[in-house]
Amino acid sequence: MTLSDIENKAAPGVPYFTPAQEPAAGSALDPASAPTLFKPLRIRGVELHNRFVVSPMCTYSAKDGYLSDFHLVHLGQFALHGAALVTVEATAVEPRGRISPNDSGLWEDGQIAPLKRITDFIHSQNSKVSVQLAHAGRKASTLAPWIGGTVNKALAPESVGGWPKDVVGPSAIPFAEDHASPHELTVEEIKGIVQSFADAAVRAIKAGVDVIEIHGAHGYLQTNFLSPTSNKRTDQYGGSFENRTRFLTETIQAVRAVIPEETPLWLRISGTEWVEWTGEPSWDINETIRLAKLLPALGVDVLDVSSGGNNEKQKINVTQTFQTDLARQVRTAVRAEGLNLLIAAVGVISESKFARSVVQEDEEPSADLVQAARQFLREPNWVLGVAGELGVPVKWANQYHRAPRRSQL
Template identity: 70%
Template sequence: MGSIGTSSTLENTPAPGVPFYTPAQNPPAGTPVDKTSAPTLFTPLRMRSVELHNRIVVSPMCQYSADNGHLTDYHLVHLGQLALHGPGLIFVEATAVEPRGRISPQDSGLWQDSQIAPLRRVTDFIHSQGVKAAIQIAHAGRKASTLAPWIGGTANKAVADESVGGWPNDVVGPSAIPFHEDHAHPKELTIQEIKGLVQKFAETAKRAVEAGFDVIEIHGAHGYLVNEFLSPLSNTRTDEYGGSFENRTRFVREVTEAVRAVIPETMPLWLRVSGTEWMEWAGQPSWTVEETIKLAKLIPSWGIDVLDVSSGGNSYGQQFPDSKSFQIDIGRTVRKALRAEGIDLTIASVGFITDSKIAHDVVQEGPEAAADLALVARQFLREPEWVLRVAHELKVAVKWTNQYSRAGPRTDFSKKF
């Protein structure tokens, strides 16, 4: 009697390129059964050599759970469960380029080689599910050495002092202006220190490539160091890094060009910005949507492929509008301004994208599209399976992870692949 199960069609094919066995997801979860009829949200998007199977991105989310900058099994589980449920791209949280660039003592870091391996475990698992992996590289600037929010919030104290691993006497910024009275008082960076930080961003980017990431994002938003240089409210320097728009954008340009020079030409590079710091009410010069548009027109020539538009975070007195679409609206404004001048820069939008209709409308191809990619953060903490829920509500049949497919919709969509 002949043996059975020898046919390659019966093989439980392993995922390629990872150092452990897990079945290949071909295609990845979150891929539409019928690509021709799928809304833009569930269509592929290509950036240089990287193609995402849909437009839903897990945005960077600080977890305050790293060990001296090293990711732990917590992060593997936290991000791994999201990879099982079908987003096109998953970001590891803001990752510091030097120890004093962390927001809290428990933030992710990539300033030394020993931090590569824990990140590689995460990228290997994300890749095993057919999903792309990204990292946001960052420096917290004057908002560094703070407590995790669930500690600082209850203790009514933001600063992490030396007794809990903080460095309140070594916090730096473009100018010696604290974010708020409950934050550390920063020291003004010297020109030499600024040049050193540009190099540290580049060194971190090289380690990110070694850790297996497909995409790198430079964090230039939310009141952290790059954003602090951009704003005349936090940057009152009178040298080549302060004053004019050109001078205030010099640091982000130098960081971008240094990173672009050390990563593969085929690798997409993103920049996240705060589209405005919401301080127009104060009657002083501040970072505004108009300046964001001006910056957006320059960055493609620096090597940026995607502009990730957020807002706020740099000024304690910020006043947000009542509408939940305020960040999406900024992205739309920026995108329209660029398209009007023939600049086809990919735009990513983030902020209150919590349900299927909003996610659909943000990226749906047409004159009113706000963005090309929808970034989602807290909704994934509420619903790790949110991509599948969105697909169900939009009546888009999508692939489920093989091992979970028996729990999926009653129609066996897997047979159509």
């Protein structure tokens, strides 16, 4: 017997002792026989040990953009319980790009250290970390939802740290009556925000983040530019599809240029605004597919397909597959042209068999990765629960090895 046989090996690369998780919790003990959901996936220089991704979740719990112990515990639990990739919530690239006064930010160097503390812990569990870089655009300076819901008002005034007079968008069109009227960005200001995305990406890499995601969905600034319902500009950033996608394209190029070649770049998009019923031009699945076909050449590796959030008139028929169907359409279209773009699906993925079907390679999958947010809030060890329900033997965290589900005894 050698020392390596009896040593409680330390996790590498973290500034404290914690046992190495080899393999990571949530890894299939027999990957060859496991469903696709529990098979590894390599994206550039990053290998995920399964296909479970913790989707970004706004928690409205930061002060001046700084993450705290709450975020360490909140995000760390998902890595401890088997998620391959844990995404830090929408993180603003400038102060006025926050959704609320208490959103996460990466607009200054001091915000690197608290993010690195979180990445260190997630890495200690042999999982990976993503951050979603964002700008709230015309939906900025709003109250946390549990407050806004009680006072029936969304806008955060200056008295509680809001900036209602400094909200921006492609055009001076508010999202709703209880939101700020945005200032129309000048071309110089647009260029500055593109640079802010790149600067935030550099900070994320310094903090040890493995994956960068650009938030282009849910009615925030990138979506505002993409959609003809919110973008009425007549210059190079408005009008045609090429012009409406220019801000996003420039942002992607700027971010890709400053992150390592081995770092995957993701984009979250709203597959549709759900306002086709109006008969007016809008951002829809056809425009999403058109954009998706351009992404591989820009250096985007994964398209994260969500929907809605940009128009008060949206009409959504919520079913189990209302968003995975969008993901499937995009995936089918890009593969028909032989393009190398992975698809992540999100929305109402909470049942084990459905999660399996979303990515199962031999069953016409809708996507390559499964994302969940609310389900992880309900059940932080959801990955292990799915494994138990599907009968897939998986690794548990070393410290929890004495508590397998009864089906695995």
